[in-house]
Amino acid sequence: MFRGTALATGSLLLLLSGCLTGCATANAEGTHVGYADSAGPAVIGTDGSAQSRVVAALYGELLTRAGQKVRTANVSYASPIDTAQAVVDGRISIAPAYESTLLRAMPGGQTLPGNMEATLSMALPPGIVALPPAAAQGGVVLAVTNSTARKHELASLADLRKTGTGLTLGGSATGDPDAPSVAALKKTYGVTLTQAGTAGTSETATAPGAADVLVLRSTDPVITRDGLVVLADPESVVPPEHVFPLISAPAVDLPGRTALARVNSLLTTAQLARLTASVEAGETPGRAAKAWLRAKGLSH
Incomplete structure (x- = not known):
């Protein structure tokens, strides 16, 4: 289960506090390493859905173009909650996550109405950061x-x-x-x-x-x-499920976080639906992601 310890409000400039040295975790192969000693690539994890895989491909392309080494985890997780738990446990570095789905897995988290970023940051354990979400919702x-x-x-x-x-x-x-x-x-x-x-x-x-x-x-x-x-939902009877990158803070550097932020305002729900449909129809997530990024001027 997630550990409900407090964390300062998450942002692109949020850096790891309290785990800069000697903080141990496990990599995708199960070998325990220290955060401060981990110089390998950021490991991106997904669940088995087309939606998760294409969003992860977008993240991977953006991070690579920002000069960060990345690779895909050698396992596929059963659900968004399982991928989020893998980030928390240190088995992977980054995964697509969804606001309300993630909060349901966090016992004792205080909800701040109208401030999902602060709510998530308080619920997540130290060293795990919810980067700002895209406009797209997956709920x-x-x-x-x-x-x-x-x-x-x-x-x-x-x-x-x-x-x-x-x-x-x-x-x-x-x-x-x-x-x-x-x-x-x-x-x-x-x-x-x-x-x-x-x-x-x-x-x-x-x-x-x-x-x-x-x-x-x-x-x-x-x-x-x-x-x-x-139909619009002005009273938010349906909780928000914007997609966002859940990261292990030491694994994604500031240029990488800045690159991930570029997708926020551009990836809409309708565009995410089209990307998901193309992968379900047989296109590879990587190819779909590259085409979308080119169309948005985010890659050459």
């Missing part, structure tokens, strides 16, 4: 078909109040820990929906019998393919 969204949006003039979850009691809630991400319940939507937005099943997978989101309001992963290709309208 849950609620969406409707274009025809439903036009019929009821829907742009946000608050607009659902206008529809009365006839709409159903369902979708492929209904069982996700961040998926809002009918009760939560009622409490936050005064919306009355009826819980449907899990219809609304990538194959059936617009099929007859699908739920009216679909609970989907933000990078589900069905959103773009079927032209779904993602």
Whole structure:
């Protein structure tokens, strides 16, 4: 489990405190080394998802171009929590992480409303840093078909109040820990929906019998393919899941952190969805990452 010790607010200029000498950990092969004596490449870890692998490829390309040696871990982890734990344990140096998913694994962390950066920094153990997040989110969204949006003039979850009691809630991400319940939507937005099943997978989101309001992963290709309208969530009933680099502070130098920060404002949820879809369709994460970075002017 994560250790809930306090850490000063994370930023690109945050340096390791209290572990500059003799602080031991384990590398990807299980050999214990001291942080101060570790001169090897930064080790990037991922879970098995296309999304994690392509984001890690972006990080690897940016770090390499900043002059930092990197390599990919020789194991694939089961989930974002497992990759984060591997960073904390020192088995890897860096991994894509997601805000609310990470916080759920940290017992006793104090949440500061509206300040996720400070919340994470207080919850993480010394030497582990949450760098600023990208604009892209990898969590849950609620969406409707274009025809439903036009019929009821829907742009946000608050607009659902206008529809009365006839709409159903369902979708492929209904069982996700961040998926809002009918009760939560009622409490936050005064919306009355009826819980449907899990219809609304990538194959059936617009099929007859699908739920009216679909609970989907933000990078589900069905959103773009079927032209779904993602409803704004002004009251944040769905917790934030922006993707960010979780790093071991001694393993990523300041030029590397600065390079990673360049992706923050450029990587949107829609672009992350396209990158993920391209990898799921067979493109290698490295190739997809290089093409995206070139298109954004971040590489030659």
